[in-house]
Amino acid sequence: MLEAARYQSLGELLSDAWFRWKKALALLELDRGTESRRLSYEDMQREAARVASWLCRLDLSWERTTEVPPHPGLPSAAKGGKLRGPRIGIVLSNQSRWLIAASAVFRCGGILVPIDPKLAPEEQSELLAHAQVELLITEKPLLRRWKSRPPLPTLLVDGEAGEAGPELFVWDTLPEAPMPPLAARKRSDIATIVYSSGTGGRPKGCMLSHGAYLSQLEALMALYPLRPGHRVLSILPTNHAIDFMVGFIGPLACGASVVHQRTLRPEFILSTLREHAITHTAFVPALLEAIERSFDEELNKRPKWQRTLVDGIAQFNRLLGISPSSPTIAPLKRALGDHLEIIFAGGAFVDPRRAERFYALGLPVVIGYGLTECCTVATLQDMHPFRADSVGRPLPGIEVRIAPLSGTRLDEDGVGEVWIRGPTLMSGYLDDPELTQATITEDGWLRTGDLGWLDASHHLHLVGRIKNMIVTPGGKNVYPEDIEKAFEGIPQVDELCVFASGYVWPRRHHLTQEVLFAVVRSRLEPEHLRSELAMRNRNLPEHKRIQAFVLWRDPFPRTASLKIKREPLAQALRERVEPGGSGWMPLITTSSSPCAFSELRSARASENGQSRRDGIRVAGHHQS
């Protein structure tokens, strides 16, 4: 493993990795059952050299230097961190060329701006403009989604020679070239600008320094070291903080291999785990659930005595708190991949029962917690002992404290806002010192906006979100302000405010049961309003839909600048409304009758032998 503490920049680290593990397998790309790319570290270096030398010849602002606004609590800013070089956007699905392109950008001294390929083109365009991106690296299917091409020089990773045009370049036509010299960067200089909130609202571009990533790498590898021979399956989008570390920087710094599967179909993920000897991977909880379902399907094919035996062994292991393999479990484990050592899980709430079951069957699920603002993870399970009821302990070098919500003392239950401090913190939000000041205290604590408590063994437990944001089971951040925009302009609706139920009633709502709902002041008949809301709801992606509404008579409390004061409104709701009780009006979509949903639900409940547990959808649809 390369010693992260010795390096100044990600470019320097990756360059050493290419040199150190020349012949080892660096990248393996699969398209379903077919192997489409296989690159050793040496091959990866050669590919990166083509891109890097081409990049260096482009007329980009390589000499551009901007000071990171100073902040007393931020070490990188205090040490004179700078934004040096051009900003290069990458909008790509997971693939080996994502990693090669990013490595080339770091080698040349560019700042990488990774953007979620699943965002709408308009949203991507907004973020590219906000970050002042000068060059875009993307692929044809994503480019086709744009009405017109973004006004930027663009490199297509999958184009063919004939498709090149003015300002449109094709990866495969870039000539072989020697690697340009490494651009010198300091640990305090900015490596990436990563957007932590999507869309609509205020773009939050986290400036993450080389030092933040290197410190994160050091802390993570101290707990879960990788080595040559390990194979990491990269499934979460690489623009996501978790995969950037676990599916890119981490494995390459350790001589391990990164495997990409071009489809996210569970059956191919399972076959990849099995057939390509995957040792590590990171999942969001929704995927973990899919894997559990496949596991159960496999189990159900076996004779009853074997199923009983497996359950018995799992229970026995659970009692002893161990996770051994056994001859009975081994064939089942093989169905998921006999080499699998660890599944990292985060990005949303992980059902402890599911994590415990996996562990009892010999597959440790390591639960962690972090925000883009602090690189990747701040707390992580350390397996001493295995626990699924918390999001782990702070990583080495990271401090976590619980700040009182009001006054100077915590409530009796010890719940407060989770604050994080350490070298992995961002250097601030791009071009938004005001938001940076509001988010990071003068003595360097990041206010996460999450509610939690620390137990006696310093394990962190999350109980909800203090901010308006919630995280869906699929790992998506949802901002009520974004959703409100979709409901603007309904005739005779005077005011509308969207909340997550866990924000309003934090103590009574577990994260998995959070639903989004709207408080509405309207002159419409309730049924008419219901259908208007349902119609608008359908234009939203699944995870942003509201599930219920509450009618409100009084004007909303507002600030001088006419923004809704959410907390006083939430307080009034707490006093007057019971979630699910009177005044709580479930939303039914206009496209299906209530009977359709109840039929579906009862059919599926009997099929599964259990009711659904996937959180955010629970309250609304099935009510009549």
Next chain:
Amino acid sequence: MKHEAITERLLELAARRFGCSRELLRPEQDFFEALDIDSVEAMRLLSALESEFGVEIPDYEVQDVRTFAGLAEVISRRVKHA
């Protein structure tokens, strides 16, 4: 195969797979909503459609598709190219 026939087979398969009545499903419906499925289950629906129609549907082809009609459109294109 005609577009209408593809749509019909698609709706039948969806109804069968998710245990609901075919009559309750219409082409213009959002399939996440009508079938009450999440994105992982939608992936499974796609796999079932691939074996039904003997085509391969890459993930990127369905990234912005939400309705049965949209799915049928993607399948029609793929069937033509097959």
